[in-house]
Amino acid sequence: MDHSKLTIAFAFSAGMAMAEDRLPEGDPEYGAFLSTECMTCHQTSGESDGIPPIAGQSIQAFSAALRAYRSKERMHPVMNMIASRLTDTDIAALAAYYESPE
Numbered sequence: 685m686d687h688s689k690l691t692i693a694f695a696f697s698a699g700m701a702m703a704e705d706r707l708p709e710g711d712p713e714y715g716a717f718l719s720t721e722c723m724t725c726h727q728t729s730g731e732s733d734g735i736p737p738i739a740g741q742s743i744q745a746f747s748a749a750l751r752a753y754r755s756k757e758r759m760h761p762v763m764n765m766i767a768s769r770l771t772d773t774d775i776a777a778l779a780a781y782y783e784s785p786e
């Protein structure tokens with residue numbers, strides 16, 4: 685039995701598990717592409733018709749809101765439907781874009 689190989693394999697899988705807890709780094713350009721769907725309701729600045737503005741939020745707050753809609757922890761029919769189609773990569777990209785949209 686080769687103990688050194690076993691140790692390396694264990695260290696590697698522990699590293700992978702930690703990586704899953706981290707937010708993926710978002711690509712703001714992909715976020716800008718995805719945001720066209722959001723823009724029909726969310727204006728770039730200011731509230732309109734009771735829909736909150738989503739630009740300028742921190743990456744953490746923004747992703748937490750979308751994850752909460754996706755898991756239905758936070759209920760809203762429209763946002764639950766929209767968030768259910770977003771992957772973690774999509775959410776990270778949108779968060780990166782909306783943190784400081786051009």
Ligand code: HEC
Pocket residue numbers: 718719721722723724725726734735736737738746749750759760762763766778
């Ligand atoms: C059909 C209209 C509509 C579309 C399209 C839409 N939203 Fe929303 N969104 C809303 C409404 C209404 C709320 C407020 C819901 C509530 O009260 O919880 C909201 C809330 C949010 C919030 C929470 C804001 C806060 O300050 O609490 C975020 C984040 C958000 N939307 C992101 C998005 C993203 C990202 C997209 C595009 C992928 C998107 N929305 C598309 C209507 C929309």
